[in-house]
Amino acid sequence: MQRINKNTPTGNQIIDVVLNSAWSQDEQRYEGKIYYGLLNDVSRIQLKNLFLVEQNSKCCYCLKDITADDMSIEHIIPQNISTEDFNTYLVVPELTENVVHKNTFDRNTHNIPPQRYPHDLGYNNLIASCKSSTHCNNKRGNAPISPFIYDDEMIQSISYEPTGSVFTTLAELDALKLNNDFLKMIRRLWHLIADKIESLEEIINANALQNVVDEIIVNEGEKYIETFSGESSKVAVIFQYKWFFNYYRQNNN
Incomplete structure (x- = not known):
């Protein structure tokens, strides 16, 4: 498994454009579901290309080679999650320091960049997965997993047996179906x-x-x-x- 390093300001800059486009000057608030701004072709393509560089063109989970056309954008912390379950993901600085639950994000203050991004849009909560329907992002849905891609100890606990099975002592991976x-x-x-x-x-x-x-x-x-x-x-x-x-x-x- 690979650790993903989000060490470039480019990602947040892309998200800042999306966030800015969601601000209503008339209403003085961010309108609608801000994440939908990522459906914009320009921002989505920019983000996908950045993910390919960060992840060496590999799926964040199964490590398959991926391209911008063969990729789904994965939320480490699911888009639809309770505040209580959200807090269980706050065990790595990449998430604790960069995202807040989308329901507690201040939608009435036009502050770009914000102190922390809504988790459904936050760059540090977004990674690239393959498009498989039998494993990884599309199979997981909103099921819980560990934020292992940011945790060196969890990464080191993951091993692949000669039989092809995945084994880990620390990370929660079951929802990804990597042992299919x-x-x-x-x-x-x-x-x-x-x-x-x-x-x-x-x-x-x-x-x-x-x-x-x-x-x-x-x-x-x-x-x-x-x-x-x-x-x-x-x-x-x-x-x-x-x-x-x-x-x-x-x-x-």
Whole structure:
């Protein structure tokens, strides 16, 4: 798992534009659901491109390669959450120092940048996830998770077994469904690939990866990964999770 560092003023500057656009001079207050301003194409594209840089073009949860077109914007603290549950997320400075519950945000003072942003719009509460319907952001909904992407201790507690299973002693990850069969199969394959070759440079194209996978399937005799063999291969999908190659190279021994 990767820690995400929000160490640039650019993110808040993008959000400031959205926040400013929600201010009504006539009513002297922020109108409507401020978050909807992020549906503006310009701000949304700027934010997505920034996330790609911050996250090395990886999903914040499953570490799949993502693009601006293949991305959903995830709220670490869910948009719809009680004040009591909101407070359980306030265990890392990235959140405690930068966001407040949207219902307690002062909507009657035009102060940009604000001392703290409403949590449904706050840059530090926004990260990039893949678009999968079976795991990560879209599967989670409003279910609780740990803010592990900002916590080094939680990150270090997360490990990936040779079987492909995710194991952690500290973080709450169940709602993300990172232990579904598909993801375990992908990670199991990368464990086997990392045991077979020394560098990703040995896989110069899809055919080269296909040859490695086919040999693994024959040698290992693992029926559950046979879906990746021959002409019906989903080898391109495998390569989208190449982050796990270096992980298993470092942890195979």
